Amino acid sequence: MLTTPSAAKRQKSEIGRDRLRIEREEAALIWHPQAQGDAIEQRPDATPLAVLGIELRTFAR
Known part of the structure; x- marks a missing residue:
């Protein structure tokens, strides 16, 4: 299926x-056992924003 450049960008x-949501x-599923003392590590290729629980937002000036 062919898409326009704007549709491809949107997809x-x-x-x-x-x-990122997934x-x-x-990360949340891993944090809980970690808090209980279990030695579970995040995947090395996990997105830092997800692992650190950071959400970037942009604000109008």
Whole structure:
């Protein structure tokens, strides 16, 4: 299926948001056992924003 450049950009953005959401959920599932003292590590390729629980926001000036 052919898409326009703007549609491809939008789809790529949606995929990125979905991936970050899923990685945040994964990180949360790991934090709980870690808090209980279990030695569980995050994946080395996990997004730092998800692992650190950071959310970037932009504000209008």
